[in-house]
Amino acid sequence: MSFLSTTAKLEHHTPLPPGTTRAQAIAMLSDYDFYFHCNPHMDKYELIPPSQHASLNPPPSIPDSVAAQLRTSSTPPPTANGNGKVEVGEKGGDEQPTTSCYRVTDIVHAIPAGIWDTNVVSTYELTKIRDGLFVRIRSPLSTMLETFWEIRDLPDSPAGEGGGGGGSSSSGEEGGGGGLKEGGVSRLELVESVTATSSRFLVGIVKASCENGWREIHGTMVGRLEGELRGVRWSR
Numbered sequence: 001m002s003f004l005s006t007t008a009k010l011e012h013h014t015p016l017p018p019g020t021t022r023a024q025a026i027a028m029l030s031d032y033d034f035y036f037h038c039n040p041h042m043d044k045y046e047l048i049p050p051s052q053h054a055s056l057n058p059p060p061s062i063p064d065s066v067a068a069q070l071r072t073s074s075t076p077p078p079t080a081n082g083n084g085k086v087e088v089g090e091k092g093g094d095e096q097p098t099t100s101c102y103r104v105t106d107i108v109h110a111i112p113a114g115i116w117d118t119n120v121v122s123t124y125e126l127t128k129i130r131d132g133l134f135v136r137i138r139s140p141l142s143t144m145l146e147t148f149w150e151i152r153d154l155p156d157s158p159a160g161e162g163g164g165g166g167g168s169s170s171s172g173e174e175g176g177g178g179g180l181k182e183g184g185v186s187r188l189e190l191v192e193s194v195t196a197t198s199s200r201f202l203v204g205i206v207k208a209s210c211e212n213g214w215r216e217i218h219g220t221m222v223g224r225l226e227g228e229l230r231g232v233r234w235s236r
Helices: 022-029 032-037 050-055 203-229
Strands: 005-015 042-048 099-107 119-129 132-139 143-153 168-170 188-199
Touching: 005 203, 022 132, 022 143, 022 188, 022 203, 032 042, 032 099, 042 119, 143 203, 188 203
Parallel strands: none
Antiparallel strands: 005 168, 005 188, 042 099, 099 119, 119 132, 132 143, 143 188
């Protein structure tokens, strides 16, 4: 990493609705179309076919910390804004863990003038892991976000402790053991662990963007799970 670059680490926790199962929550994170639509700035996304991965700079890769947690995939990823058509090189029913790459355009108006265009085009690498999803985002000006989205047992503390809006933000270590139980059933939480790498000039902007937007994203995910518990399927 260049001496002009630095990293920032963020961690956000949100309790999931009572009655949510681990399989249900992980299936939500595995729905890439839904994942992209949780981003309020997303304008469009398109799948980058595997045949083009080698031409990316740099090509997608799986960190050692992720390789130890890989989960197999049995369904093809969506190709563009929810279109699930299988592209050449994408196999339905493939049991080998793979990374899916997308080109994503965000419309962001809060960036100071002259730093980025209003339309920010990034490359996303999505890899399914046992407890959720690993996402690496490469954006302009050598900005990179690496995020673990994980479903964990809720620690033995009151739901939502440490922050309003049903979640909390932390840069420290996870605490507690076991899990908060309701009706004898362990409660679950969504944990978003972010490592942001950027220039020293930009890292504050990147960190602020993460801090300002996570509650809305988590809220959308919780809303989907609440709907499913009422028998309502998510739709755009």
